[in-house]
Amino acid sequence: MKYVCLVYGEEKDLHALTPxxxxxxxxxxxxxxxxxEESGLLIVAQALQSVKTAKTVRRRQGKRLVIDGPFAETKEQLLGFVMIEAGDLEAPLDIAAGIPLAELGTIEVRAIYDIPGS
Incomplete structure (x- = not known):
């Protein structure tokens, strides 16, 4: 099964770090x-650019609506993600705990939904 580890944190904490x-x-x-990657579990891992570069898109009544930034007003922002393949939930939880940013923020672990018939 594929899992994604969503890395959340406050950008201000990253900016406060010394070089x-x-x-x-x-x-x-x-x-x-x-x-x-060497263990064979990693599918992809990426850091994301600043939330200041984000756009949120909705479609209402057939019209595209675009706003600046993330949709939800929260303290933490999505900073990056790690996608892995593992046999059960325990491995992704261990992997999430090892992500260095887990010490500054929060890692959400979620299974990928396989669309039936895809």
Whole structure:
């Protein structure tokens, strides 16, 4: 089964890191991704650009509506994701706990929905 680990945190916490701590977080994150890849579990891992670059799209009555930023007004923003393939939920939970940003934010683990007939 495929799972996605959604990485949430506050961008302000990332901006508050010293250059050395920011570089260490980047290096630790890349090393973790490489370890997952070598284990055969990783499908894809990506950090996202600032929430300031995000757009939210809705369609209402056939018209496209675009607004700046994320839809929900929350303290935490989606910062990135890790998609893996694992036999059960326990492996993704362990992987999520090892994501370096788990110390600053929150990791949501969710199974991918397979659309019947796809």
């Amino acid at each position: 050395a701590k920011s570089a260490k977080l980047d290096a630790d994150s890349l090393a973790y991704d490489r370890a997952l």
